[in-house]
Amino acid sequence: xxxxxxxxxxxxxxxxxxxxxxxxxxxxxxxxxxxxxxxxxxxxxxxxxxxxxxxxxxxxxxxxxxxxxxxxxxxxxxxxxxxxxxxxxxxxxxxxxxxxxxxxxxxxxxxxxxxxxxxxxxxxxxxxxxxxxxxxxxxxxxxxxxxxxxxxxxxxxxxxxxxxxxxxxxxxxxxxxxxxxxxxxxxxxxxxxxxxxxxxxxxxxxxxxxxxxxxxxxxxxxxxxxxxxxxxxxxxxxxxxxxxxxxxxxxxxxxx
Amino acid sequence: xxxxxxxxxxxxxxxxxxxxxxxxxxxxxxxxxxxxxxxxxxxxxxxxxxxxxxxxxxxxxxxxxxxxxxxxxxxxxxxxxxxxxxxxxxxxxxxxxxxxxxxxxxxxxxxxxxxxxxxxxxxxxxxxxxxxxxxxxxxxxxxxxxxxxxxxxxxxxxxxxxxxxxxxxxxxxxxxxxxxxxxxxxxxxxxxxxxxxxxxxxxxxxxxxxxxxxxxxxxxxxxxxxxxxxxxxxxxxxxxxxxxxxxxxxxxxxxxxxx
Numbered sequence: 176x177x178x179x180x181x182x183x184x185x186x187x188x189x190x191x192x193x194x195x196x197x198x199x200x201x202x203x204x205x206x207x208x209x210x211x212x213x214x215x216x217x218x219x220x221x222x223x224x225x226x227x228x229x230x231x232x233x234x235x236x237x238x239x240x241x242x243x244x245x246x247x248x249x250x251x252x253x254x255x256x257x258x259x260x261x262x263x264x265x266x267x268x269x270x271x272x273x274x275x276x277x278x279x280x281x282x283x284x285x286x287x288x289x290x291x292x293x294x295x296x297x298x299x300x301x302x303x304x305x306x307x308x309x310x311x312x313x314x315x316x317x318x319x320x321x322x323x324x325x326x327x328x329x330x331x332x333x334x335x336x337x338x339x340x341x342x343x344x345x346x347x348x349x350x351x352x353x354x355x356x357x358x359x360x361x362x363x364x365x366x367x368x369x370x371x372x373x374x375x376x377x378x379x380x381x382x383x384x385x386x387x388x389x390x391x392x393x394x395x396x397x398x399x400x401x402x403x404x405x406x407x408x409x410x411x412x413x414x415x416x417x418x419x420x421x422x423x424x425x426x427x428x429x430x431x
Numbered sequence: 432x433x434x435x436x437x438x439x440x441x442x443x444x445x446x447x448x449x450x451x452x453x454x455x456x457x458x459x460x461x462x463x464x465x466x467x468x469x470x471x472x473x474x475x476x477x478x479x480x481x482x483x484x485x486x487x488x489x490x491x492x493x494x495x496x497x498x499x500x501x502x503x504x505x506x507x508x509x510x511x512x513x514x515x516x517x518x519x520x521x522x523x524x525x526x527x528x529x530x531x532x533x534x535x536x537x538x539x540x541x542x543x544x545x546x547x548x549x550x551x552x553x554x555x556x557x558x559x560x561x562x563x564x565x566x567x568x569x570x571x572x573x574x575x576x577x578x579x580x581x582x583x584x585x586x587x588x589x590x591x592x593x594x595x596x597x598x599x600x601x602x603x604x605x606x607x608x609x610x611x612x613x614x615x616x617x618x619x620x621x622x623x624x625x626x627x628x629x630x631x632x633x634x635x636x637x638x639x640x641x642x643x644x645x646x647x648x649x650x651x652x653x654x655x656x657x658x659x660x661x662x663x664x665x666x667x668x669x670x671x672x673x674x675x676x677x678x679x680x681x682x683x684x685x686x687x688x689x690x
Binding site for chain 1: 480484485502503504505507509510513515517518519528531532533534583584593595
């Protein structure tokens, strides 16, 4: 019984949130231009389902393209950085510095270079999301138990052997864990870029709808963003559990 | 088998160079079971790294198997206080790990995998882990993990087994059980053992010779031959001669700790 409630709980809370929202809008007579009620948003979503879907797919594509670039590049750079202490020390401050630049500030530069469109969105998604991948992979490699490394090195293992047999498998839970963070960030990056300079995508759609005072459509866009974000998060979380289940199971047994 | 001749080792610490070993000389014969005991922080683990070639001495000479040590010796198996099994591999695959690294097994690993598996299973039998090969390390108790770790250090039939307080994290009963496991494996295979420990009873029960180290900078201040006949049973631990030996060792270490 309690298990059933546990499974249903997320749905109940979501529906409850919308019900409260609806009641407040109707009860206090909030103008639709300030905060549209869920029913109005839903109506707008049905009415404009075609452009919503089309732009969602554009955002999905730019996000995924940026994300995949970030994963590939982040994995390689992470392996490189985690390889030796010297590289780790030397490159880490540079990366911190780069990461602390708000990526919104980079969008105009990207637009200057590549023009308005999908490329700046993809690149912004990439730039914002590769950092957690690098840091996680590098951390996974850098925290190999020294005794274990000794065991292997005493057998004559090369650095490459140690990495292949221990470092890389060991870094995998960190890597897949970082994907959840990276996909969310990539999504933010893509939408930010679309909002500033694009001719398609959910960010673009919402900016346009906003300038036409179509608040229900703006919120329908937000809703589409939320659904897309949850979907992508769920996929990476599933992937994580699938690929590195051992890490979770070993924690479980250690805990109980 | 192992000769350390007047070996010193200094490494860079936070506040300048730290002298870990100074003028250490030690000799271990082929097939001998040697134990090294001493106060904590006396450089026992450094000694292990020197013998296996993981660190180079600042001065002096390390010779293993008649050859001066210049890099990792490749013929040593090692086990530590933590079992350090890889959680993503089954017990069998953990034990097979050295064979994926060390020659001549490495190049024929894939072709002879079944043969190696059988060998690992046999080792598991000898340490009392029959049937646990396909489990994952986290499904095993600490004592069982340590047994598996011992198997891993022996799978490539090393001429030299280096043990760094391998039983320190275990409860007293499991520890005595594993003493017997180690004793039996050693008697059957006849490799050379260097056991670093702070458990004097462990050293007295298992070893042929016990080397006592001084406080840092460490060096060997006394070497004792253990005369109890083999094969030894655990009862030997309750004989007066055994207690005398342990007490003598204890006093020696208490003395160097004060100095």
